[in-house]
Amino acid sequence: MEEYLQNIERLSQNTDCVFREEEDGAFLFDPESGNLKFINGMGVNIYQLCDGNMTVGDITSLVSENYKDISGKKIEDDVKIFLQELVKMEFLKKEEAGNDGK
Amino acid sequence: MTGNNAEYQLNSIYLYLTDRCNLRCRHCWIEPLYYEGREDNSSEFDLRSLKKAIEDAKEIGLNRVKLTGGEPFLRRDILDIVAYLHAQNITVDIETNGTLIDKEIVEALKVNCVNQVSVSLDSMTEEQHEIFRGVKGCYHDAVKGLSLLAGSGINTQLIMTLYKENVSEIERLVELSSRMGVGSVKINPVMPTGRGKRFFEKEENVEFGDLIKIDRWIEEELMSKYKIDIHFDIPIGLKSLKCIRTRQLFECNLFNIIGILSDGTISLCGIGQTETALNMGNIAVDDIREVWANNPILRKVRTDIPRNLEGICSRCIFKFRCRGACRACAYGLTGSLNSPFFVCHEAYEKGLFLESRMIN
Numbered sequence: 001m002e003e004y005l006q007n008i009e010r011l012s013q014n015t016d017c018v019f020r021e022e023e024d025g026a027f028l029f030d031p032e033s034g035n036l037k038f039i040n041g042m043g044v045n046i047y048q049l050c051d052g053n054m055t056v057g058d059i060t061s062l063v064s065e066n067y068k069d070i071s072g073k074k075i076e077d078d079v080k081i082f083l084q085e086l087v088k089m090e091f092l093k094k095e096e097a098g099n100d101g102k
Numbered sequence: 103m104t105g106n107n108a109e110y111q112l113n114s115i116y117l118y119l120t121d122r123c124n125l126r127c128r129h130c131w132i133e134p135l136y137y138e139g140r141e142d143n144s145s146e147f148d149l150r151s152l153k154k155a156i157e158d159a160k161e162i163g164l165n166r167v168k169l170t171g172g173e174p175f176l177r178r179d180i181l182d183i184v185a186y187l188h189a190q191n192i193t194v195d196i197e198t199n200g201t202l203i204d205k206e207i208v209e210a211l212k213v214n215c216v217n218q219v220s221v222s223l224d225s226m227t228e229e230q231h232e233i234f235r236g237v238k239g240c241y242h243d244a245v246k247g248l249s250l251l252a253g254s255g256i257n258t259q260l261i262m263t264l265y266k267e268n269v270s271e272i273e274r275l276v277e278l279s280s281r282m283g284v285g286s287v288k289i290n291p292v293m294p295t296g297r298g299k300r301f302f303e304k305e306e307n308v309e310f311g312d313l314i315k316i317d318r319w320i321e322e323e324l325m326s327k328y329k330i331d332i333h334f335d336i337p338i339g340l341k342s343l344k345c346i347r348t349r350q351l352f353e354c355n356l357f358n359i360i361g362i363l364s365d366g367t368i369s370l371c372g373i374g375q376t377e378t379a380l381n382m383g384n385i386a387v388d389d390i391r392e393v394w395a396n397n398p399i400l401r402k403v404r405t406d407i408p409r410n411l412e413g414i415c416s417r418c419i420f421k422f423r424c425r426g427a428c429r430a431c432a433y434g435l436t437g438s439l440n441s442p443f444f445v446c447h448e449a450y451e452k453g454l455f456l457e458s459r460m461i462n
């Protein structure tokens with residue numbers, strides 16, 4: 001059973017993976033596992049917010065503010081699914097509990 | 103690591119029915135013997151060994167066989183082989199030069215539910231096709247074969263080998279295919295292996311920068327104009343982003359394919375015809391399951407690809423998906439299965455390989 005991301009969790013980029021921007025998005029590639037994923041422009045913005053300081057809740061609220069015409073709940077779910085996928089593919093890492101990321 | 107590991111399941115066999123051909127194509131990587139008639143050839147594998155190999159291979163995952171050659175229809179018992187494979191529930195694809203296809207053959211292929219027949223045609227200009235394929239009269243025979251197949255409802259594909267001089271024929275062949283009801287067009291730039299070497303020596307191959315331009319033109323204009331699927335075979339690393347995200351692309355299936363040459367030799371795809379060091383046994387005496395599980399060449403390929411690919415392939419973010427494009431071609435050119443694929447290597451040398459697709 002997959003662990004669901006909590007709003008208080010902080011995520012950071014896995015620096016062993018490469019991030020390569022193209023026209024309207026970017027590739028994430030893990031040279032070790034071979035995992036490769038293309039993320040679109042919005043995905044790039046979300047990925048870049050994962051700096052180890054912002055929580056999942058902070059990120060979803062920030063994204064919701066930019067998409068006022070879509071329901072907050074829908075955005076929150078979509079962002080969490082996206083982040084969860086990047087965690088699963090190990091492009092993002094969960095910060096250890098107790099580490100405030102600063 | 104064993105042959106039963108899901109990633110290394112033997113799904114597909116390239117079956118070289120004969121080493122004879124009734125044409126003398128200037129680009130052919132197999133360099134078959136020229137032969138007109140449909141006589142029997144004692145050096146070709148017998149049906150009994152083939153059946154044993156197919157039945158054994160089915161136990162480790164086989165579900166698809168591509169019949170190729172030489173010209174596969176030169177082999178007398180091709181229709182028996184097709185019927186046998188169909189009875190074994192195996193998906194059958196055939197690659198042919200189309201010149202020997204007649205109504206009876208088409209009927210038999212239909213009855214046995216052949217999945218796809220690919221016919222080679224390089225130009226709408228009779229003279230150009232015949233200079234390339236090396237035999238007078240082959241243009242009309244090939245077009246007739248293609249039309250019989252497409253008209254019968256069999257999923258037909260036109261395969262064009264591309265070199266400098268026939269670039270202007272692309273659209274005409276696509277138009278013909280679309281008009282005839284051919285399912286798809288596959289365009290393979292000529293490779294510098296087998297007879298294809300001479301194209302490169304004489305600089306008759308399409309330049310690498312132009313390959314990329316042709317790819318984009320096909321994708322942006324030709325496909326929508328003719329509403330037909332066109333596969334332009336250049337490696338993923340050189341494709342457009344849209345194409346990478348939405349289409350099935352050129353990938354080496356070496357982990358799931360084995361070749362059986364016309365004399366029964368078990369080989370890495372078809373390369374064993376010219377590179378005998380890559381031969382792994384013979385279906386007359388060896389158990390294909392054992393070869394698949396334990397042969398040192400296959401074991402090495404499974405460890406080395408993609409992790410030990412060299413040059414630009416080692417730095418490419420698509421290497422796990424692409425696996426260095428055609429490893430057989432790389433081997434034919436350099437004697438190493440790990441060497442970079444020449445198209446991406448040349449593109450990189452010329453500054454045409456995008457930085458965003460490389461690591462380090």
Ligand code: SF4
Binds near residue numbers: 418
């Ligand atoms: S550089 Fe190698 S692995 Fe990458 S796309 Fe080209 S052939 Fe494939």
Ligand code: SF4
Binds near residue numbers: 353359372428429430
């Ligand atoms: S090595 Fe070449 S011929 Fe063999 S499976 Fe790969 S792409 Fe096909």
